[in-house]
Amino acid sequence: MFDALTEKLQQTFRRMRNKGRLTEADVAEALREVRLALLEADVNFKVVKAFLDQVQGKAVGQEILQSLTPAQGVIRIVHDELIALMGTTQERVRMASNPPTVIYLVGLQGAGKTTAAAKLARMLRHQGRQPLLVAADIYRPAAIDQLKVLAERGQVPVISEPGKSPVELAELGTKMSRRLAKDVVIIDTAGRLHVDDELMNELELMHQRAPAHEMLLVVDAMTGQDAVRVASAFQERLPLTGVIMTKLDGDARGGAALSIRHVTGLPIKLVGSGEKLEDLEPFAPDRMASRILGMGDIQTLLEKAEASMDHDNTKKLANKIEKADFTLEDFRTMLDQVKKLGPLSKVMEMMPGMTGQMAKMKDKVDDHNVVRVEAILNSMTKRELAKPEILDGSRRLRIARGSGTSVQEVNRLIKQFDAMKKIMRQMKGKKGRQRMGRLPFPPIG
Ligand SMILES: Nc1nc2c(ncn2[C@@H]2O[C@H](COP(=O)(O)OP(=O)(O)O)[C@@H](O)[C@H]2O)c(=O)[nH]1
Ligand SMILES: [Mg+2]
Known part of the structure; x- marks a missing residue:
């Protein structure tokens, strides 16, 4: 994950450490390299600027340069600011006080919605919940089968009914959840190749009829800043509550994960780290920052x-x-x-x-x-x-x-x-x- 970014940051920090004493010029030089590394990782340039302003403000002027381990101090600041960039606290999927909790997964085609829906259902089931999946991507018949196969593996029931519209399916899902004594409804929605009006209208209507407690945008980490643009576009129309970032196991450069919160204000709640059902993890900014800096997790x-x-x-x-x-x-x-x-x-x-x-x-x-x-x-x-x-x-x-x-x-x-x-x-x-x-x-x- 983010190997190139990690490697670059480590090179920079290694050089800094080897110097022992640091001058302001040394720190400036190191931060220039950090800046380049972030830009190469496809982090949004505004985010990079804001980030470095923060780090700079803290690194210079404090007693850090006089301390025994100035490089350590600078790295700690970078670490803390990376955490701040991604949201400081771990944000969880929230459950409604009055079940069922309705969770929509929305996003572009191929982002990983269907996979994430099944993964999330499995995760919740392991936490003692009773989830129900709704196959509301009716435009591609294969998508329904795909969800059914995954759901069966995760031992979660699926609602799907030929001929019904996505809006009707969303309503049916919430109704059936009560009848079947399920407390979470996870709705897998259709995607498009691009953000388009028709899709947004449909999602809006679904939300009106079967209101979401969580509307999670699923984005592919490999798409870098595109993921951030998609998030902004969806946010204009829908009351998104968070992000599921998928494919962190691939060779994503890190730009999406590091930019999305700062640009959209949306917290990353979960991350997908593989194709298997169990490859879904809660997102914790501090742990992610440690991984990015090569400190393990x-x-x-x-x-x-x-x-x-x-x-x-x-x-x-x-x-x-x-x-x-x-x-x-x-x-x-x-x-x-x-x-x-x-x-x-x-x-x-x-x-x-x-x-x-x-x-x-x-x-x-x-x-x-x-x-x-x-x-x-x-x-x-x-x-x-x-x-x-x-x-x-x-x-x-x-x-x-x-x-x-x-x-x-x-x-x-x-x-x-x-x-x-x-x-x-x-x-x-x-x-x-x-x-x-x-x-x-x-x-x-
Ligand atoms: N490596 C990896 N592949 C994933 C992950 N999430 C989804 N995929 C794959 O991405 C492709 C598209 O996923 P899908 O759930 O069908 O996307 P959807 O169109 O948004 O429903 C599938 O081949 C999935 O197996 C992930 O976290 N890691
Ligand atoms: Mg799908």
Whole structure:
């Protein structure tokens, strides 16, 4: 996610760190580079300007330049302002006090409405709600089937009735929800290739007959600033309450995610990060800012883990990560669990320190490599797993032979593990945190 942007920002910050003492000119230079990186990521130029004005105002004139870690200070300001740009607090999908809650998903064709509708239904069902889907995109018959297939996978009922108009379907949906004792109605609407009047009229009418509690605009993160323009156009006609940003798993540059709130005032409430039903996450500005700066997103990772893993194990692991009391044995347990979370590269992205050299490693860990890593770990003795420092040359050779891998691979694994531990140690405990500022910044680069 946003790899190019992250990479550029990290280069800038690395250079800044290497300087030690900073002058105002150094900061200005760094901020010029940040500006370029944001523009290249397709962030709206007004947003970039406002953002940099804020950062500049805070970076200069404070005691930051005189502090022991001026670069840290500047990075913290950038981090805080990124959060502010995306909305500070996590905004949730709101439930009506008097059910059913009616949620519309609107947006252009291909943005991911139908997928998001099914994902959202599944998410709500997991939260103990009783959702009902309405297939109101009647113009493309395939769209109805698509929703039905997804809904069945998520075990959520769908209302669809041939011959009925979208307006009638919206009304029917709310009526049926009462009859079927459902408390949330999610309406999947038709899209167009462009914003057009006919579509807006229809959506307006639907909202009049079956008023929305949440009208969420679904936008494709890959479309960059176009997503922002689409949002503004929809906002002129419809009472939008938030955004679902999809396809953050692709090679989106970040422009849409970073601009949309500032330009439209609409909060991003959820993000889609894959084609599978479970690939929907609440959007948290602070976590997103950390990811953009390459600081990982342990929080989301742990939450995902909570949802799909063995709870006791997860708690134990989280504890160990926090205390940096982490052995190869734990690493193996983690791998076991992590495999349940989906493609490894995605999981790795959320680990802190997955930057620079480490990020390149991320691209190399595919699930085939996991099998090899597991073979290596399985060839170690209990004592070796607990105390990797005893792994001398002859032990490494034995392990390589036993696992059908090479000594180089064994070495690499141990190196990776050491790097991970180092980062965990740096993040550990209050002392470290105070030293590094309010947030646990792992070293960049
Ligand atoms: N990689 C990825 N693909 C997605 C995501 N959301 C939707 N898609 C894909 O985007 C395409 C269009 O999605 P769809 O829900 O049909 O869009 P709609 O026209 O707005 O209803 C489909 O192939 C989806 O599988 C996402 O978060 N990540
Ligand atoms: Mg659709």
